[in-house]
Amino acid sequence: MIYDYATQLSVAVSSGTATTFPTGSFDLLDGNDGVPPLFGTGERLYMQFEVTTAFTIDSGSPLAQFGVAVDDAATLAASSHVLSLTAGTIAGNFVGYEASELTLGKTFHLPIPAWEDVMEATAGDWPNTTSAATLTAFHAMRYMGPIIHVPNSSEAIGFATGAIEARIIKDIAGKANAINVYPGRSKIL
Numbered sequence: 001m002i003y004d005y006a007t008q009l010s011v012a013v014s015s016g017t018a019t020t021f022p023t024g025s026f027d028l029l030d031g032n033d034g035v036p037p038l039f040g041t042g043e044r045l046y047m048q049f050e051v052t053t054a055f056t057i058d059s060g061s062p063l064a065q066f067g068v069a070v071d072d073a074a075t076l077a078a079s080s081h082v083l084s085l086t087a088g089t090i091a092g093n094f095v096g097y098e099a100s101e102l103t104l105g106k107t108f109h110l111p112i113p114a115w116e117d118v119m120e121a122t123a124g125d126w127p128n129t130t131s132a133a134t135l136t137a138f139h140a141m142r143y144m145g146p147i148i149h150v151p152n153s154s155e156a157i158g159f160a161t162g163a164i165e166a167r168i169i170k171d172i173a174g175k176a177n178a179i180n181v182y183p184g185r186s187k188i189l
Contacts, residue, residue: 015158025143053163055102060157063096072140
């Protein structure tokens with residue numbers, strides 16, 4: 001597998017913050033056919049999250065999920081659309097990875113949904129219930145980036161440290177295969 005380290009983004013947790021965003025984003029318009037919403041169509045792509053600073057607990061028993069967000073602005077924020085999140089351990093009413101699972105070098109993969117799989121903000125099936133204005137707004141979402149979400153975040157629950165590097169990859173074979181959290185569905189008998 002070839003990694004393009006020039007197109008990776010970093011995200012670090014912030015204690016007491018439910019969702020943290022990178023300082024930059026991937027510009028999906030750069031280098032494609034000029035239509036950002038065609039990103040991922042026809043071939044499955046993945047966001048790879050690599051723990052670069054081990055996660056440590058500030059208070060409580062926090063959980064972390066890693067996700068993919070898109071926006072029409074280069075700076076991702078609370079108004080960005082989250083396309084998908086990783087799973088993890090079930091703890092009470094929340095799902096996510098515990099600090100003991102987020103050690104230095106641990107790698108997770110998340111399939112990036114093809115644009116046809118993305119749902120509208122109104123919860124209608126895309127693109128069946130779209131208007132021209134909605135479609136124009138959707139086409140403007142040319143920026144993508146990773147997020148860290150702490151679903152059970154509060155003043156009493158949070159991480160003290162933790163950071164990841166995220167990159168878009170074509171396949172999860174090779175170096176990443178040994179630590180892939182999505183095992184293959186086929187086996188040799």
